[in-house]
Amino acid sequence: MKAVGQERWFNAGSIGQLPSPLIHRAVVTADQMRQIEARIFAAGMPVAALMEKVAGLIAQWIRAHFPQSTFPQIGVLAGPGHNGGDALVVARELHLNGYRVQVHAPFSRLKELTEQHARYAASLGIPFVENVAALQDCNALVDGLFGFGLERDIEGDLAETVATLNAWPQPKISIDLPSGLQTDTGAVLSTALCATHTLCLGLWKRAFFQDEALPYLGEVELIDFGIPTADIEAVLGQSPVVQRLTSEAAIARLPLPRPPATHKYRVGHLLLVAGSRQYGGAAFLAGLGARASGMGMVTLAVPESLRGPFHAQLPEALILGCPETETGAIAHLPDSLDLDKFNAIACGPGLSRQAHTAVDQVLASGAPLLLDADGLNLLADQGAAATLSKRTAPTLLTPHPGEFKRLFPEIAKQQLEAGSAALAAAQASGAVLILKGGRSAIASPQGQLWYLAASTPALARGGSGDVLTGLAAGLLAQSAQNPDQATEGALNAALSAAWWHAQAARAAAKERSVLGVDPLTLTQFLDPTLAQWLQN
Numbered sequence: 001m002k003a004v005g006q007e008r009w010f011n012a013g014s015i016g017q018l019p020s021p022l023i024h025r026a027v028v029t030a031d032q033m034r035q036i037e038a039r040i041f042a043a044g045m046p047v048a049a050l051m052e053k054v055a056g057l058i059a060q061w062i063r064a065h066f067p068q069s070t071f072p073q074i075g076v077l078a079g080p081g082h083n084g085g086d087a088l089v090v091a092r093e094l095h096l097n098g099y100r101v102q103v104h105a106p107f108s109r110l111k112e113l114t115e116q117h118a119r120y121a122a123s124l125g126i127p128f129v130e131n132v133a134a135l136q137d138c139n140a141l142v143d144g145l146f147g148f149g150l151e152r153d154i155e156g157d158l159a160e161t162v163a164t165l166n167a168w169p170q171p172k173i174s175i176d177l178p179s180g181l182q183t184d185t186g187a188v189l190s191t192a193l194c195a196t197h198t199l200c201l202g203l204w205k206r207a208f209f210q211d212e213a214l215p216y217l218g219e220v221e222l223i224d225f226g227i228p229t230a231d232i233e234a235v236l237g238q239s240p241v242v243q244r245l246t247s248e249a250a251i252a253r254l255p256l257p258r259p260p261a262t263h264k265y266r267v268g269h270l271l272l273v274a275g276s277r278q279y280g281g282a283a284f285l286a287g288l289g290a291r292a293s294g295m296g297m298v299t300l301a302v303p304e305s306l307r308g309p310f311h312a313q314l315p316e317a318l319i320l321g322c323p324e325t326e327t328g329a330i331a332h333l334p335d336s337l338d339l340d341k342f343n344a345i346a347c348g349p350g351l352s353r354q355a356h357t358a359v360d361q362v363l364a365s366g367a368p369l370l371l372d373a374d375g376l377n378l379l380a381d382q383g384a385a386a387t388l389s390k391r392t393a394p395t396l397l398t399p400h401p402g403e404f405k406r407l408f409p410e411i412a413k414q415q416l417e418a419g420s421a422a423l424a425a426a427q428a429s430g431a432v433l434i435l436k437g438g439r440s441a442i443a444s445p446q447g448q449l450w451y452l453a454a455s456t457p458a459l460a461r462g463g464s465g466d467v468l469t470g471l472a473a474g475l476l477a478q479s480a481q482n483p484d485q486a487t488e489g490a491l492n493a494a495l496s497a498a499w500w501h502a503q504a505a506r507a508a509a510k511e512r513s514v515l516g517v518d519p520l521t522l523t524q525f526l527d528p529t530l531a532q533w534l535q536n
Contacts, residue, residue, distance in 0.1 A: 022232045023224055025249065027204045027242045027451060030149045030183040032235050036203070039231040048113055051082060054225050055089030058175060058199055061223065062090065063097060065197075066140050066171065073100045075135030077165075079145035079179070080107040081114065086175050087144020088117035095126050102135055103128045106145075106161060132161045140171040143193050145179035148205055153190035154180045162191050171196045177207055178216045185417040186210025199223050203232070204244050209451035210417055211438040242419065245442065245450040250499030251533060253492035255294070255478040264296035268477030271339065271367075272470065273347040273358055273375075275302040277328020280309070282350025282373070285463045285519050286470035287314045290346075292526035293474025293497075299342070301358075303330050322358070329354035332361065339365035343480045346473030348375025349466040356381070363387060368480045368490055370396040372469040373403075380406040388429040394490035395431040396476060398469060404435055423449045432490045434472070436465065440498050444491050455502040456517075458509040463519030464501075471526065472497035504529040 028036070041047060062074075076091040078084040084105065095101045103118075103126055110118060122128060135141060143165075145158075154162060162180060165172065172195045177183060180192025186207035196218040200208060202225055207213045243249075258267065270290055275283030283302055290298050291314070299318040302310055305328060307321035323331040329352040339345065339362065347362045351374040359378040362369055369391070371379055376399050379387060384407040388395050397407070405412040408425045416424065422435040426443035435441045440452040472493050479489030504525040508517040 022229055022236070022238075022240070023203060023222075023227060025243045025246050026232060026236055026240045027206055027209065027244050028236070029206060033148055033183075033203060033205070035235045036227060036231050039234060040227065043231075047082075050225070051085050051089060051113065051117075054201055054223065055086045056093060057223050057225055058086065059090045059093035059097075061199060061221070062094065062140075062142070062173060066173075068098050071099075071139035071171075073102070073138045075138035075141045076101060076103045077132075077135075077141065077143050077145050077179075078103055078105040078114070078118065079147075080110045081147070082111060083144050083147030083175055084110065085114035085117050086147075087142055088114065088121050090142055090144070090175075091126055092117070092121050092124065095121070095124060101126050102138065104130075104132050104135055104161075106132070106158060132164055136168060138170060140173065141165065141168075143172055143174040143179055143195060145193070147176035147201070148183040150177075150180070150182065150189060154192070155190055159191045162193050166194045172218075174198045174218075176201045177205060181207050181213050181216060183207050186213030188212065188216070192216045194218075197221070201225065202227050206242070206417065206419065206451075209244070209419065209439040209441070209453075214438050241447060242449045243451075244453050245495060245499055246453065247499065247503075247533065249450075250496050253496045254500075255475065255492075256534075258294075266296065268295035268343045268474065268480070269297040269299070269341070270295050270473055270477040271299045271301060271342040271345045272473065273301045273330065273333065273345065273355075273362060274349040274351060274466075275306055276330070276350055276352040276355070277303060277305055277324070279350030279352065280306050282463065282466045284310070284313055285466040285523070286346065286349040286473075287317060288520070288523040289467040289470025289472075289526070290474040291316070291470070292523060293471050293478070295474035295477045298474070301330065301333060301337075303328055325354050327352070327354055330358045331355075332357040340367055342367050342477070344368045344370065344473055344477035346370040346372070346469055346476075348372035349469050351375060351378075353377060363391065366393050368394045368396070368476055370398065370469060370473045370476055372398045372465065376403045376407060384408060385425075385428045388431050391430070394480070394487045395429070396434070396472065396490045396494055397425075397429070397431050398434045398436060398465065398472065398494075400436045400465065419443070419449050419451060423447065432494050434468075434494050434498055436468075440502075442491075442494050442498055445487075448491075450495060452498050452502060454506065456506045456509050456514060458514040458517035459502070459505045459522075461518060464505070464522060467519050467522050467526075468497060468501045471501055500526065500530055503533065507532075 078087045174195035178193045178195040184206045198217045301320045303324035304321035419441040422441040422443035426433045433443045442450045475493035507529045508525040
């Protein structure tokens with residue numbers, strides 16, 4: 001087992017050998033995985049040999065994580081296909097290494113290779129049990145009922161078996177995917193096994209990045225069994241359309257290194273339009289996120305009644321008091337304010353729905369623009385795709401699922417998985433999109449899609465999104481220094497900010513627990529977390 005930063009994978013290669021970058025980041029559909037496997041088999045790799053290799057790695061992983069001295073008895077669930085074949089080879093290898101193994105194979109008809117492994121396992125004296133209840137006393141269970149490509153619901157006796165297994169407390173290790181999850185959408189096919197560990201084989205499947213699947217996956221790890229890079233590129237290309245956002249990629253897109261001879265006006269001037277009398281805290285949190293980004297200057301436009309308090313809270317910011325409505329919202333931005341002089345504008349946190357004129361003003365500007373919260377809701381009132389298509393400067397949107405439905409109702413009606421929905425919206429609107437969730441999806445208008453690899457439920461706190469807005473906007477202001485690279489800068493800001501925000505939350509949760517990561521604490525972990533990553 002190796003690690004790249006905090007990202008775990010189990011490698012078939014030699015000690016110290018890094019995986020192919022494509023293996024580490026590519027995300028495939030079931031059909032793409034079949035195409036890649038077909039190329040491997042067509043080149044001469046016997047199916048049986050690959051099964052032995054993969055299952056041997058799984059058995060090796062189990063021995064390392066569930067040693068025989070502590071977990072002497074292992075139950076194995078074997079399905080009718082090659083996932084079941086993998087499970088039977090695992091059963092054999094564990095048996096030969098001293099584990100007491102029992103197998104439950106609830107199907108009368110098996111694929112030929114799976115049937116051969118079942119016969120051989122039985123010849124070694126491994127008991128096959130007809131009733132799953134016989135596995136209840138096992139110390140751990142291996143789920144090899146179904147792998148990738150399952151499309152039909154789990155019903156009848158098999159559904160009862162899954163329900164029984166889910167009620168048991170022992171660790172459950174799923175091979176490739178927990179049985180019952182659809183490979184591309186992560187949808188639960190009537191029922192699914194709740195794994196404590198899932199060993200994804202070869203390449204990441206889309207299901208691993210779907211919020212619906214997360215309760216079933218447990219801890220996930222990639223089993224790298226050495227797929228040739230040429231076969232991956234033949235199916236996915238050298239730069240796959242859909243990728244897992246790795247730490248290396250996110251760090252590489254930060255505005256680093258900074259030129260040694262520079263000053264505050266050369267490292268980004270951000271205009272942050274935020275806050276109302278009722279929601280002043282959102283503007284403050286966004287300002288703290290922007291501060292952490294390292295941008296050179298921030299002008300904070302708030303209702304006039306908030307101008308005084310913000311001078312003390314953000315002493316480095318230029319505080320611009322704006323005319324306000326009777327309810328304490330920004331009525332409009334000052335007519336004397338030249339919006340096009342800013343390297344980027346962020347608009348929305350705590351704004352309220354009464355600030356429609358201010359949103360219209362920033363939409364009409366020629367500066368790169370980030371919209372969040374009520375900035376998104378007011379955009380939705382005008383029709384997001386049609387309005388954004390008129391903008392010449394890059395736009396970055398950061399909706400949660402509810403805001404996304406209001407912004408892109410026709411796309412939302414299609415009930416696509418999150419990544420596909422984000423990609424459709426990005427292409428329809430011309431905006432870079434962060435569709436926030438347990439595994440956020442980041443999409444570009446050029447048809448590229450990234451899934452955020454790791455996050456934490458500690459971010460399920462009001463105000464966490466405001467911090468992300470400020471952080472992303474500050475990076476956007478720095479990345480937009482070169483107008484010729486403004487579009488790429490918006491994408492860079494989205495990818496780096498989403499990753500950085502999640503990593504800071506993970507670091508805070510490790511120290512404070514998932515219950516202790518309030519938004520202010522989150523801002524305090526942003527810069528120390530990045531510094532630690534940069535030192536690795």
